[in-house]
Structures are given as structure tokens and as C-alpha cells.
Amino acid sequence: MWGALALCLACGVSRSRAEPLAVRQAQMQRIWKEYLLADDRSTQHELLANKPIQPGAQQRRSLNTPFLFDQIIDHTGPNQTTFQQRVFINENHYVPGGPVYLFNSGETPASPSYLSAGEPYTLAKATNGMLIIMEHRYYGSSYPVNDMSGPNMKYLTVNNSLEDISYFIRSARAFVKDAIGVDITPNSKWIATGGSYSATLAVWARQKYPELIHAAYASSAPVLVEPEFYQYDQVVGRALPCAQSIADAITVLDAILDSQNRPLIDRWKRAFGLQDLKDDADFAGALTDHLSSTVQYYMPSAKGSDSPDAIAQLCSWFDNTRNIPLQNMADMTAAYIRDNRINPVAAYSSNAGATNHALHQDGRAWFYQTCTEFGFWQSAPPPPLRRLRSKYVTSEWQSRPCQAFFGSEITGKPNSQSINEQFGGLSPNVSRVVFVNGLHDPWSELSVAVDANISKKMSEAGKNVVITMPQASHVVDFYFANSRTDFGVDIARKNILAAVELFLSQD
Secondary structure (H helix, E strand, C coil), X not given: CCCCCEECCEEECCCCCCHHHHHHHHHHHHHHHHHHCHHHCCCHHHHHCXXXXXXXXXXXXXXXXXEEEEEECCCCCCCCCEEEEEEEEECCCCCCCCCEEEEECCCXXXXXXXXXXXXXXXXXXXCCCEEEEECCXXXXXXXXXXXXXXXXXXXXXXXXXXXXXXXXXXXXXXXXXXXXXXXXXXXXXXXXXXXXXXXXXXXXXXXXXXXXXXXXXXXXXXXXXXCECCHHHHHHHHHCCCHHHHHHHHHHHHHHHHHCCHHHHHXXXXXXXXXXXXXXXXXXXXXXXXXXXXXXXXXXXCCCCCCCCHHHXXXXXXXXXXXXXXXXXXXXXXXXXXHCCCCHHHHHCCCXXXXXXXXXXXXHHHHHHHHHHHCCECCCCCCCCCCCCCCCXXXXXXXXCHHHHHHHHCCCCCCHHXXXXXXXXXXXXXXXXXXXXXXXXXXXXXXXXXXXXXXXXXXXXXXXXXXXXXXXXXXXXXXXXXXXXXXXXXXXXXXXXXXXXXXXXXX
């Protein structure tokens, strides 16, 4: 069950804590991206089936085929050997002197779909730029190790990931020339970009390497690292008209769990379709899945569409006044699990998958990052705030499996304070960054858009540009190309392009 719905930081949706949970989060984020870009590419299975091209190989080139970059394993430590990092390139719109957009894929595998759809592609096309996608270490197929056991995860750090970006840019002219035969001219300006956790990397890379990165476009970037992320549910509550009914249900549920009446607790587990979860906290944590995913990935129904509104559909379960709210929530959750064919033990048990050290587990990599540096534990808020999740869903409960997964590599709480001190939290010392946030997005609580005074300070004298979309949620501006032009996305895209063009005009 892994930490934060990614953010995707990351994503992706809020879940309990076990590995399968994190795996499902990564899968959900990937499915979401595929849905948004379905009209613009072939399936991910087909894309990932392609074999990488070694730079310099003479063969017919496809945008879907990755190149392999020799990346340093540990930029700050003794292991200066290299591993192969996947890179995708679209130079079709590049004109000498045009910008180079660099998208680190963050907590999901790099997908060449973004070479022909989505906002980075739109920007590259509009500004005569090149678009490069580099895969984040430990995700997709870019591994510096041969398994994901605890000792082998030590190279997965924020600073190593940022140094990956720096080292790639410094090596890019020779690498791109060798890979596709195109010269990146010395006057081409680099723009870091990303969505969710990868957007945070873009901001921090711009801050750390201003001599290399001219500007950044960051969609839904949680720049504040918060281990006790109870604010997540406050946004969910504001988005759901039925929030009070859910809160009433949770209050009754907690009273039942407090009673330690085993027959009564087991009866309610069966009602929710979660009878196979032995741990009561796992049971309580599983109830947030549907709520979180609905709000984090919410989009209003398109005008003229017959598709039901996702939030209205969720809240309709609480229209049945013959039942108590807890029964309505049980009916809703049982249907959600059944309709989505979720295996509750695999998805919500805290320690499920802990001993599986195989590669290609994006959720496991993200869980490690939350255990060591981020936290982002979506926990129950303190009183008197309204709670949409059980008081048993604590940061301690969510972090407890860290040692089961990674052993002695986990020595304490996430190093979030150090990260915030290094990069400034809600006030990063950056310029020429386009920050974009949907206010329906729970992750906006950790962004520069959380407070009007912070947004104003960040955008003083045109230093940065802060764009908000009141009806939009997580990274919708980044994923969509031209498929939706309503609920503020079209206006946001125009403002993003205008800001990028302004930054490119500056020295």
C-alpha cells in the first residue's frame, strides 16, 4: 500500500501503506495518463516492447524507441560507475537556437507518448524547440542495481536525481549528436518541466542549476515536503458535497473500532467487502481509496457529454436516507472494490509484497522515497478539523512497513526537514518558473498556490508566473493537448505559452 497517491509526489491517490498499494497508485497514474493521451499514441505495452537504440546505431528512427544514456550511479559517493538511463527525443520542431525542454518522468516510467501530445510537446512545437524525456532512476527500465532490496535502494535520493538532470544537460550536446545526428546549438536555452513530483524536480533543478536551466514549467508541483499531510483530506472535503455524511460515517466507524468488539468489527469488514484484511488499521485505511482517487483525478464532464460527473456519482451513494451514513459508505466501497476487481489483501495490506525485491516495481521505488525523504503520509487531521478518514490512519501506521520493506536502510523518520531547508519549502528561491495548479487538487496544499500571499511573493516583478485553475485537479494542464478546452484549461495553456515565451526572451 504505498504512501502518497502519486503524486503523482506524485503521484499519484492516497492509500494505505503496503507495497501493492503503492503499486496500484503507480498503475492508476499510468492508466490515467494513457486515457488522456489515448488518441495520440499506441498502447504503452507496444511502446515498452521496443528495444532501446544505442547512441550511434544506424537504423530507421522511431520516436517511440529509447536511447540509452550512461548515467553516473552515485554522483556524490564513491560509486562513479554508470548505469543505462532511458531517453526519448523529439527534434522534429527544433530550429537551431530554439529551446530544449527536458522532462524527467518522475515516479512513473518514461513514456514516448509525451513526444507527440501534452503541454511540453505543445510548447516545443510553438517555440521551435526540442523535447527530451529522461527516465527517473529506479523507475521504468532505468536501474543502477540488479534488485530492489533495501541495501540497493541507497542511490535513490533527491540529490542524485537532480544531479542526473545536471549531468545529462552537461553531456547532452555530444549525446544527442551521437544519437540522432542533430546539433544542439550553444545558445539553445534549457527549460525543465514536469507534472506532480517531476514538476517539483523541475523547480528544484532550476534553483540548484540556474547556470544550466534557463526556466521551468511546473504542473502541480508540491514544493513543500510534508510528512504529516493531513491537509490532503481538507481539499477532498471541500470538493465533495457529501463530505459531512462521510465524516459522520467515519465517526461511527472509529467508535466501532474503539470498542474492540470483534464480531461487530468483522461484520462491518464484510459489509465493506474487506473481510480479508486482518489488521483493523489496514481496513480503515482502505476506505480512503475511492474518495482520494475521485477528487485527485477529477474532471468535470464535458459539455454535451452523457458521462456522469464523478463527484456527483460518488455522493449519490449517500442519498439513501433509509441507511445510516456508515452503511451507505460500506455499500459504495464494496461496489468500488467489486467493479474495479481489486484484491483487498494485495492492494491494502501493509506488508504485502515486502519481500519481493524484483525490479520494475515503480510503487516500491516511490514508497522508498516516501520512507526516506518525503513522507507525504495522508493522515487523519487533528481535532477539531473534519475527518474523512479514520483516526487510525496515522503517519506512524503508514510508515511502519518501511523497515519490513527495506530493513536497516530505514533508520528513522523521512528527512523532510532537510529537504525543505535545502530548497525553501513554499518559498523556493527561483525565478523564471511557471507554476500551474488546479485548486481541486489535494496536492495544491503543498504548492505555491496554497496561499495568495505566497503566490504574490513568488510572482513579484514578473519573477515567476503562478497560474491557477479553480475547477481543475492534478496536472490536467500537463496531460491534455487539445482534447479539452473547457474548465479553464484552455486559458491556462495560453498563459503558460505566454510565460514561456517571455522567459525565453530574457537573458
